Amino acid sequence: MKKNTLGSLIWLRIARFTHQSNLLSNDFLKQFEITTAQFDVLNQVSTYQPITQSHLATKVTVSEGGISRMLTRLEQDGYIQRKQEWKTKWKTLTSKGENKMNEVFEHQLFFQTSIVNESLTEEEQRTLYKLMTKLQKHTESKMEN
Numbered sequence: 001m002k003k004n005t006l007g008s009l010i011w012l013r014i015a016r017f018t019h020q021s022n023l024l025s026n027d028f029l030k031q032f033e034i035t036t037a038q039f040d041v042l043n044q045v046s047t048y049q050p051i052t053q054s055h056l057a058t059k060v061t062v063s064e065g066g067i068s069r070m071l072t073r074l075e076q077d078g079y080i081q082r083k084q085e086w087k088t089k090w091k092t093l094t095s096k097g098e099n100k101m102n103e104v105f106e107h108q109l110f111f112q113t114s115i116v117n118e119s120l121t122e123e124e125q126r127t128l129y130k131l132m133t134k135l136q137k138h139t140e141s142k143m144e145n
C-alpha cells in the first residue's frame with residue numbers, strides 16, 4: 001500500500017468535507033427549491049452584479065462548461081437576466097432572484113454556520129480560516145501563472 005503525504009491527506013479531507021457539506025446543503029436547500037450550486041451562483045451575482053459570465057466562472061464552484069447551462073436555467077427560471085453589450089454578457093439578478101436570495105440567504109448562512117459551530121471552537125475556527133485563506137491565496141496565485 002502506498003503511503004500518503006500529510007499534504008495529500010489534508011487535500012482529501014478538504015475534498016471530502018466539501019462534498020459532504022454540499023450534499024447536506026442540497027438536502028437543506030430542497031425546501032427552497034434551489035441547489036447549492038444555484039445558491040452559489042445567485043449569491044455571487046448578487047454580490048458582484050453586474051458581472052460577466054467569465055468573471056462569474058472564476059468565483060463559483062460550477063465548472064466552466066456547467067456555468068453556461070446553469071445560467072441558462074437560472075434565466076429560464078426568472079432569477080437572472082443577461083444584458084449584452086457588444087461581446088460582453090452581463091448578469092444581474094431579477095426581482096425574483098433578489099427575492100429568492102432574501103428568502104434563502106439567512107437560512108443557508110445559519111445552516112452552514114451551525115455545522116462549523118457544532119464541531120469547532122471559535123479559536124479553532126479562526127485558525128482554520130487563516131490557514132484556508134493562506135491555501136486559497138496560494139492556489140489562486142498558481143492559477144494566474
